[in-house]
Each structure stands twice: as C-alpha cells, then as structure tokens.
Amino acid sequence: MPPANLSHRRTHNLLLISKLLSLRDTTSPLTVLLDSLEQPAAPLMREYIRRTKLSKIHVTFVSFETLKRPCGVDSFVVARRKRSSDVAREVANAYSSPSAGGPQLLTYHRDMPSPSGLPSYSPSPLSILTYLATTIFTLHPLSQVLVQKAACDRSLAAPVFGLEEQQDGLIVGQLEKTKGQESVDGIVLEMEHRRRSGRYVVERYILPPAMRYSPQQAKEVVTLLDDHPLYRRPEESGEGVEDEITSTFELRLTDRQRREREGVVLPYFDAQQGNGPGEGGRILYDMGEEDDFDDEEDEI
Amino acid sequence: MIMAPQPPIPSTLAPFVTSIPQTSLTVVSTVLGATSNWLVLRFLFAALNPATGRTTDLVPNALEDDGVHRKVVLVSFLRSWDFWRSEAKRLGLDLARLLNEGRFAFIDGLSELFDLPGAAPPPAPAALQIARTLPVRSPQLQVPQIPTSPKRSSGDDIKRLHIRGHGVTALDSLQKEILTIVENVRTQGRTDRTGHQKTEILLVIDQPDFLLAAMGTGQGIGASEMQDWLMGLEQVRRKDLRKDPDDEREDLTVFPEEQAVHSTILTLSADSPLLHNASAWSQQQVTPLETEHTNFVVGLCHRARMVIQLRNLDTGVARDVSGVLRTSRGGAWEEEQSKDGEKWEEKEVLYFIQRDAGVRVFERGE
Structure with missing residues (x-):
C-alpha cells in the first residue's frame, strides 16, 4: 500500500475507526483483538462497551476467563465447561428477537x-x-x-518485552510510565481492516486511557499514532515552514502560468506514445537553419 | 552478618500484600532459585494478623475495625504442613493455634495425593522426628501420622487430597474436597462469633502446576482443564455445578449466594524451560508439558489482577540479595482500582531473606 498522505489518512481512517469501535453499519462482522500480557484487551473492551451504551446496543458477554460480570454488559454468559452449542443457545436466549446476529468481538x-x-x-x-x-x-x-521506535530511529534492534525477553522468571515486562514530563499511558491499536471489495486498510491508532475523557463523551477520542506528539518525528513539524520561503523574488506561479506550463508538450513526449518498444532508438531531429547537413559523414 | 530485625511485612511490600480487592486473583511466579514461600507467609500474616500495615503492635484479635473476619485456606501441593507451620512460627504466626480456632485451614495436596483412599497411611520415617527444619522440595516428608495420637495433635486435622479417576472428574472431586473445607472454615467462624459479621476467606494455592505436571494431558488434565478447575474454586454459585450429580446440589444449598472465597492467590513456577520453550516466539520442538505449562501460567496471568514475579538477580549470585521482585498488572487489572489506591504501581525491587527469616526489601542501589 502506498504511503497515503497524512491528512487524507486522518480524514478517512479516523472515520473508519470511529465506525469500527462503535460497531456501526456492519462495517466489520467479526473483529479479533490480539492482546498480550504487555497490553491486555480489557481497556479496549471497556471502550467498546462504553460506546455501545451510548448508542444503546445490546451487549452479550461470553466469558471463558472471568466470573466477574463486566460493567455495562446486558447479558453475561459463562462458557466454562460448556459445549459450544449450549453456549450458542444461551447467547441466542439473551436476545429478545430471534434473528439476532450483530457484530462479534473476540479476544485472543x-x-x-x-x-x-x-x-x-x-x-x-x-x-x-x-x-x-x-x-x-x-x-x-x-x-x-x-x-522500539527510538531504537529503530537509531538503526538499533528494537527491544522486546515480557515473555519475548526469554529471561528466567519473567512473564510480564515493565512499563515505563513517563517520558520526560508527559505520561505515556495509552494503547496502540494496529489495525488491519478488510473491506468487502478485498482491499485492506492498515493503520495505527492510539487510544488514550479512560481517565482522560468522560464516559459520556461522544466525540472521537482515538487519534492516529502518527499524530501523537511523542511519536511524530521532530523534523516533520518543520515541513510546513519550508513551503514559505521568504525572498524578494516572486517564486510562486499564478494560476495562468501553471495552466500554460502544464500545456507545454515536452520533446520526449512523442517518444512515450510510440507504438511499443519495437521502434527503438529513433532520433527525432528537426533541422534548423544554421545546421549544416554533412552528406559525407553518413558514408563513414 | 548481623542485621536489624525487620518488620514481618516490609513497608514497600505492604500495599501489594495487604489490600487485596474482592474477587481478585493474584499470581506469584517463582523460579527454582527464588521461591515464593516467604511471600506466601507474608500474605498469610497480612490476612491473619489484623494489625498489619496499620500499627506495629500485634493484637491477637481477628476482628478489624471494619468488622471483617479474615480467614485463610492454604492448599499446598509441594510443601508439607510441618514446613509451613515451622516457617510461620519464625514469623510469629502460630498456624496450629489458628487452625484450632477455625481461622485457618491447611489442605495437604502432597502427602497422599496419589494414594488410594482407605489404604493404610504410609509409615512415618523415623528421621522425621528429629528433622524440624525441612528441605523444600523433598517428597518423602510426610506429616507424621501416629494412630494413637489425640484428636488435636499436629497433622491430624489436616485434610489430605486424593486424586480419584481421570481428567475432569478427578479435578471435580478435588474441587469438592477443597470447597467443603472452605465452607467448614466459613461456618466455624459463624458459630464462634455473633454471626452477622462479614467473613472474607483468602484462598492460597501453592503451586497447582504440580498437578498439571503430574497428571498431564495423558490423564486428561491440560491447561484449560486446570484453569476451569481454578475458576470453579473461586466461585461456587455458578449454575454449572447444579448439572452435576445430586450430592453436589446438597452442597450448594449450604452455600449462600455469595462467592466461595474473597480472593485467590496462586504461586506458579515460571522457570525458563517451562515458560519459554513453548512460547509463541520460540521456534523449537516442544514437549506437551512445556506447551501446557506455558498456557496455564500465561492464561492465569491474563486472568490475574496482579502478577508478582520473583526471579534471580540478573547479574548473578550476590551475598546480600536473594532475588528480584517485580509487581506488574495482570490482564484483569482495572483502571478504577488505581484511582483509590494511588500508592499501587508497577515496580521492581530487590529482596534479601535474612537468617532470622526477616525480609529486607529495597530498591536497586539503596
């Protein structure tokens, strides 16, 4: 996928994540959350539940792991030691209408x-x-x-954490809570969304911790990772200034000048629309007045 | 080297050991060189000795100012009753007395786990009468059983677990035995005292991974069965118990509509071969035990609120450092909890177990 420009991604992908997180429009029938001990999926699940509460969607929580009913869940099914058909029946019973089949969210x-x-x-x-x-x-x-990004920027091997460290007795890595003055809480969501057309969208977002916004907030809280102040490269911020060079010369083009410039047919343009590669190295040359054509030179 | 006697629970550890919220699971991971016995004893001390964390004087009173009656059930799969009793005594905790008072129960998952019930108890080794300080992982150390001993003697009140059958049925019978003890402990407090106090039972299971290793998938016990079993121990009021035969239903009527235990603490081995050979990042050939153990431990850490990891010092053995303790959030950590308990944070400290069983906990470089 070509690196789309940032403002384009900002518009489209933020709209997409907003749709995905509020489980609207059947954008994604089956969403899989791949979590690890370094970043468990529980905060993201709570964010999903918070948004469904705002849009008043019925939530059924099928639990394989906890006996504790999460806050905000409408029906809670414990799947411990049950056959999958029994679980399916219980889930179906949880809905009032028989034709239930909303989007599914799954943690692995x-x-x-x-x-x-x-x-x-x-x-x-x-x-x-x-x-x-x-x-x-x-x-x-x-x-x-x-x-990891800091290491990559310096062409070093990215460090690994937790179980990946393969150190005796280590299961969970240590989180660095602050960087400078700013706290670095938050979850990076690496998204891969497959559209119905077969195209896919890849994007990295950041979900701030739940303490930073109110539970009733309807405005989008997720931002692009590239927009995060700690992640963005420092030189990228100087890009906007570079366009405006202060000079006594007028360096920019007017609309008319730009149109005329686009209208100019360049000399090699003819060669590009030739009939395939068979035409080879033909030289296009128009004799000028001052050109002195030498017959004898061809004979050599 | 003579060091000053330490308080039973070092102040650095107090927030992790004392305030354990309801329905929470705490996982303590250990390696061979850094065992968790001392930490388990601190958990016992914090629960059974009400004065912890607040004042330094030891008031032998089970009642706290909040009126909560704290009790502990310790299920030990690798260490015997004598070991725990003598180690607790060094800390100033008389487990035998607490056992008689009904505030503590010990379940021995080691001595007769694979014996057939009803069989004659194995003869106690003669050397056991002399040996008081016990090696940690020796399987021959059984609780002495003298048939003529009076009722209240050491080891007689100890419930011993037996494996019956295979797979899930074996685990179910273990679960039933343990939950019966839990209910006994709960009701004992009720008869002793006024009755309408809140009782909180802390369930400590020492190294249940032994069961996984000893039975294994060949006997129908894998990581998921073990996790289901532990889930069953945490709570009984689930409907799925009612599906079992009728005798279970009678037990259920005894249990009120509340959780069997207030919170659970597990200790699990996290030695490198058990954990890393089978992990998702490893490419080598693995044994079923490695896969199951990794699944079991990592899965439980995902369910835990807090994971306390003990390990050896990374830089090698030191004379004045016993190991490294790191506390981390587990998969079931909730942000809401951190609001009231602002003192709780992930940290890594060093600890040193002194000769008098006191523990000094300090930051690196302190």
Whole structure:
C-alpha cells in the first residue's frame, strides 16, 4: 500500500475507526483483538462497551476467563465447561428477537502457544481466526512502541518485552510510565481492516486511557499514532515552514502560468506514445537553419 | 552478618500484600532459585494478623475495625504442613493455634495425593522426628501420622487430597474436597462469633502446576482443564455445578449466594524451560508439558489482577540479595482500582531473606 498522505489518512481512517469501535453499519462482522500480557484487551473492551451504551446496543458477554460480570454488559454468559452449542443457545436466549446476529468481538491472547492436542494437519486456532476476521486489532502499550521506535530511529534492534525477553522468571515486562514530563499511558491499536471489495486498510491508532475523557463523551477520542506528539518525528513539524520561503523574488506561479506550463508538450513526449518498444532508438531531429547537413559523414 | 530485625511485612511490600480487592486473583511466579514461600507467609500474616500495615503492635484479635473476619485456606501441593507451620512460627504466626480456632485451614495436596483412599497411611520415617527444619522440595516428608495420637495433635486435622479417576472428574472431586473445607472454615467462624459479621476467606494455592505436571494431558488434565478447575474454586454459585450429580446440589444449598472465597492467590513456577520453550516466539520442538505449562501460567496471568514475579538477580549470585521482585498488572487489572489506591504501581525491587527469616526489601542501589 502506498504511503497515503497524512491528512487524507486522518480524514478517512479516523472515520473508519470511529465506525469500527462503535460497531456501526456492519462495517466489520467479526473483529479479533490480539492482546498480550504487555497490553491486555480489557481497556479496549471497556471502550467498546462504553460506546455501545451510548448508542444503546445490546451487549452479550461470553466469558471463558472471568466470573466477574463486566460493567455495562446486558447479558453475561459463562462458557466454562460448556459445549459450544449450549453456549450458542444461551447467547441466542439473551436476545429478545430471534434473528439476532450483530457484530462479534473476540479476544485472543497472542502470547499463548496453541494447545498441544490439536491434529497436526489442521491450522492453528489463530490462523483460522485471522482468516475469518474482517478487522484485526493488535494491541501494544504506547510506552513500548515509543521505545522500539527510538531504537529503530537509531538503526538499533528494537527491544522486546515480557515473555519475548526469554529471561528466567519473567512473564510480564515493565512499563515505563513517563517520558520526560508527559505520561505515556495509552494503547496502540494496529489495525488491519478488510473491506468487502478485498482491499485492506492498515493503520495505527492510539487510544488514550479512560481517565482522560468522560464516559459520556461522544466525540472521537482515538487519534492516529502518527499524530501523537511523542511519536511524530521532530523534523516533520518543520515541513510546513519550508513551503514559505521568504525572498524578494516572486517564486510562486499564478494560476495562468501553471495552466500554460502544464500545456507545454515536452520533446520526449512523442517518444512515450510510440507504438511499443519495437521502434527503438529513433532520433527525432528537426533541422534548423544554421545546421549544416554533412552528406559525407553518413558514408563513414 | 548481623542485621536489624525487620518488620514481618516490609513497608514497600505492604500495599501489594495487604489490600487485596474482592474477587481478585493474584499470581506469584517463582523460579527454582527464588521461591515464593516467604511471600506466601507474608500474605498469610497480612490476612491473619489484623494489625498489619496499620500499627506495629500485634493484637491477637481477628476482628478489624471494619468488622471483617479474615480467614485463610492454604492448599499446598509441594510443601508439607510441618514446613509451613515451622516457617510461620519464625514469623510469629502460630498456624496450629489458628487452625484450632477455625481461622485457618491447611489442605495437604502432597502427602497422599496419589494414594488410594482407605489404604493404610504410609509409615512415618523415623528421621522425621528429629528433622524440624525441612528441605523444600523433598517428597518423602510426610506429616507424621501416629494412630494413637489425640484428636488435636499436629497433622491430624489436616485434610489430605486424593486424586480419584481421570481428567475432569478427578479435578471435580478435588474441587469438592477443597470447597467443603472452605465452607467448614466459613461456618466455624459463624458459630464462634455473633454471626452477622462479614467473613472474607483468602484462598492460597501453592503451586497447582504440580498437578498439571503430574497428571498431564495423558490423564486428561491440560491447561484449560486446570484453569476451569481454578475458576470453579473461586466461585461456587455458578449454575454449572447444579448439572452435576445430586450430592453436589446438597452442597450448594449450604452455600449462600455469595462467592466461595474473597480472593485467590496462586504461586506458579515460571522457570525458563517451562515458560519459554513453548512460547509463541520460540521456534523449537516442544514437549506437551512445556506447551501446557506455558498456557496455564500465561492464561492465569491474563486472568490475574496482579502478577508478582520473583526471579534471580540478573547479574548473578550476590551475598546480600536473594532475588528480584517485580509487581506488574495482570490482564484483569482495572483502571478504577488505581484511582483509590494511588500508592499501587508497577515496580521492581530487590529482596534479601535474612537468617532470622526477616525480609529486607529495597530498591536497586539503596
């Protein structure tokens, strides 16, 4: 995918994430959240629930992991030791209308190896999920993304955290809470959204911690990662100034000048619309008055 | 080296050890060189000794100012009753007395786990009478069982777990045994005291990963079965217990509509081969045990509110440092909790266990 320009991405992708997070318009029927111990998906789940509450959507929470009902959930199904058909029935019962089938949100811990008892020829659960998903969010903590970026900027190997460190006794990495004066809380969402047309959109966003905005806020809180003050490159901020060179000469073009300049047919233009490569190295040359054509030169 | 005696719970550790919120799961991960016994004892001390964290004088009174009656059930799979009792005594905690008072219960998952019930108890080794300080991981150290001993003698009140059957049924029977003890402990407090006090039971399970390693997927116990089992221990009022045979239903009527235990603390091994060989970033051939253990530990950390990681000093062995303690947020951490408990933050400290079993906790370079 070509690097689209930032303002274009800002308009389109922020609209997209807003739609995705509020589960509107059947934008994404199956969203998979890939989390890890470094950045659990619970804050993002709470953000999803908060938004569905604002738009008054029924939320059914199917839990494999917790017995505690999350705040704001309409119906809560514990799937512990149940057959999948039983769970499906309970979920269906949770809805009042029989034709239920809203968008689905699913969390997968990407730092857990796939279980050992699987048949060796079938794909891993993660492969199946990422194949079926229409949107995949991979979650990272902002502090670690910043540290990794700082290393990449200096052409160093990006550091790894937690289980990836492969150090004896380490399960969860340590989070750096502040950088300078600014706190670096927040979740980086690495999104891959597959459109119905088959095209895909890749973008990185940042979700600020829930303390920074009110639960009733309807305005979008997610921003692009590239817009984050700590992530943005310092030289990019000077880009706008560069356009305005102060000089005594008028360097810019008027509209008329620009139109005329676009109308000029360049000499090699003719060669580009030739009939394929067969024409080869023909030289286009018009004799001028002062040219002295030498017959004998051809004979050599 | 003589050091000043330390308070039972170092002030740095107090916020992690004392204020454990309701329905929370705390995971303590250990490695071979940095065991969690001392930390488990601090958890016991904090729960059973009400004066912790507030004043320094030890008031032998179970009642706090908030009227909460705190009790502890300790399920130990790797260490015996004598070990815990003698270690707690060094800390000033008389577990045997608390056991008689009904404020503490010990469940021995080590001595007779694989014995058939009803079989004759194994003869106590003669050397055991002399050995009081016990090695940590020796399986021969059973609680002495003298048939003629009076009712209240050491080890007689101890519930011992037995594995019956395979897979989920074996775990279900264990669950039932443990929950019966939990309910016994709860009701004992009710008869002793006025009755309408709030009782909080802290369930401490020491190294349940032993069960996973000893049974394994061959016997139908894998990481997900173990996690379901632990979930079942945390709460009984779930409907799925009612699906089981009728005798379970009778138990359920005893249980009120409340959680079986207030909060749970688990200690788990996190040694490198058990954790990293099978992790998603490793490319090598793995054994089923490595995969299951990684799944079990990482899955529990995802469910935990707090993960306390103990490990060896990265730079090698030091005479005055026993290990490194790092507290991290688990997957079930909630932002709301951090608002009232502003003191709680992720940190990494060093600790040193002194000769008198006191623990000094300090920052690097302190």
